[in-house]
Amino acid sequence: MPRTRRALAALALFAALAWLTPAAQAGDTAITIDNFSFTPARVTVPAGTHVVWTNRDDIPHTVTSDDKPRTLKSSPLDTGDQYSMTFDKPGTYAYFCSLHPHMQGTVVVQ
Ligand SMILES: [Cu+2]
Numbered sequence: 788m789p790r791t792r793r794a795l796a797a798l799a800l801f802a803a804l805a806w807l808t809p810a811a812q813a814g815d816t817a818i819t820i821d822n823f824s825f826t827p828a829r830v831t832v833p834a835g836t837h838v839v840w841t842n843r844d845d846i847p848h849t850v851t852s853d854d855k856p857r858t859l860k861s862s863p864l865d866t867g868d869q870y871s872m873t874f875d876k877p878g879t880y881a882y883f884c885s886l887h888p889h890m891q892g893t894v895v896v897q
Contacts, residue, residue, distance in 0.1 A: 825890060828892045832895070832897070834874060849884050851884065
């Protein structure tokens with residue numbers, strides 16, 4: 788394949804991947820859900836931070852906080868789905884996956 792066509796093919800592939808994996812905005816804190824865990828499991832962020840969870844696992848998971856009423860309450864996220872929350876109030880927000888309660892994480896807002 789001529790070099791230009793190969794470069795174009797690579798560009799098309801990159802564009803397709805970028806379209807398939809929506810990137811978090813600059814300044815967001817990204818948490819990945821994969822292999823039955825939240826990574827990083829604990830994040831510490833300043834108040835006002837937009838936190839985005841992305842499910843990279845091949846089965847559904849939720850982001851559900853322990854508090855009542857729940858600060859975090861996602862529906863089941865399929866592969867590639869995202870859930871996000873802007874944390875305006877300082878505090879420690881513990882959360883888990885309601886489908887697999889052993890999956891746990893914490894967001895500390897300062
Ligand atoms: Cu789960």
